Amino acid sequence: MTELMPRDNLMAAPEVMRKRESEKLKVQELERELADVQREEHELGMKLHRAYKRLDRHAEYEPTSLWVRRATGYLFYSGLLGLLACLLLAYFGPLLFTHPSPG
Structure with missing residues (x-):
C-alpha cells in the first residue's frame, strides 16, 4: 500500500x-x-x-532575616494554636456553655 x-x-x-x-x-x-x-x-x-x-x-x-524567621515562626505557631482552640471549642463548647437547670 x-x-x-x-x-x-x-x-x-x-x-x-x-x-x-x-x-x-x-x-x-x-x-x-x-x-x-x-x-x-x-x-x-x-x-x-x-x-x-x-x-x-x-x-x-535587627537583621531582616532574623525578623522574617521570627515572623514566619510566629505565624506558623499562632495558626496551630488557633486550630487547636477551634477544635477544643468544637469538642468542649457544648459542655462549657450550657447552663445547669435550677433544681
Missing part, C-alpha cells in the same frame, strides 16, 4: 536542507545567547543578595 503512495521529494530538496541547517544554526546561537543572559542574571542576583546581607550585617537594627 505504501508503494502506491506518492513520494515526497520536498524533503530531499537541497534548498530545504540548507534552510534547515541555517535555522538550526540560528536556534543554537539564540540558545547560547539565552544561556549568557541567564548566567548574567544569576550573577547579578547573587551580587544583590550579598549586598543585602552586607547591609543587614552592618545595620544598627
Whole structure:
C-alpha cells in the first residue's frame, strides 16, 4: 500500500536542507545567547543578595532575616494554636456553655 503512495521529494530538496541547517544554526546561537543572559542574571542576583546581607550585617537594627524567621515562626505557631482552640471549642463548647437547670 505504501508503494502506491506518492513520494515526497520536498524533503530531499537541497534548498530545504540548507534552510534547515541555517535555522538550526540560528536556534543554537539564540540558545547560547539565552544561556549568557541567564548566567548574567544569576550573577547579578547573587551580587544583590550579598549586598543585602552586607547591609543587614552592618545595620544598627535587627537583621531582616532574623525578623522574617521570627515572623514566619510566629505565624506558623499562632495558626496551630488557633486550630487547636477551634477544635477544643468544637469538642468542649457544648459542655462549657450550657447552663445547669435550677433544681
